[in-house]
Amino acid sequence: MTxxxxxxxxxxxxxxxxxxxxxxxxxxxxxxxxxxxxxDSAVRVIIVDRRxxxxxxxxxxxxDSWVKELKKDSPEYIQNEEDRLDILKFNASIAxxxxxxxxxxxxxxxxxxxxxxxxxx
Numbered sequence: 001m002t003x004x005x006x007x008x009x010x011x012x013x014x015x016x017x018x019x020x021x022x023x024x025x026x027x028x029x030x031x032x033x034x035x036x037x038x039x040d041s042a043v044r045v046i047i048v049d050r051r052x053x054x055x056x057x058x059x060x061x062x063x064d065s066w067v068k069e070l071k072k073d074s075p076e077y078i079q080n081e082e083d084r085l086d087i088l089k090f091n092a093s094i095a096x097x098x099x100x101x102x103x104x105x106x107x108x109x110x111x112x113x114x115x116x117x118x119x120x121x
Contacts, residue, residue, distance in 0.1 A: 010051045022047050057094045059087045 070077040
């Protein structure tokens with residue numbers, strides 16, 4: 001298998017390459033990963049087109065301990081719940097940081113527009 005060529009910028013990657021890659025991953029999933037009778041795959045694949053979207057920064061959250069049928073007093077139960085809480089806190093922190101960055105950017109844009117209005121008035 002050959003390695004894809006390097007590009008100067010992500011904008012240099014044509015739509016056809018992204019579309020072909022997405023189709024290949026979807027076909028690979030359909031071919032290799034069994035699904036339920038409802039059609040849900042045992043694996044969820046998320047493809048992020050980095051030309052248009054920010055990277056996906058969230059960690060998958062483990063199922064609750066009851067799904068894994070762990071006994072409430074077992075060390076595995078406690079560890080699973082602690083891990084789950086840590087990941088939930090991490091994901092919330094990332095979402096909060098992204099929201100703060102977006103709001104700060106919006107505020108800067110509003111301030112620039114107000115300053116521009118004052119100068120032209």
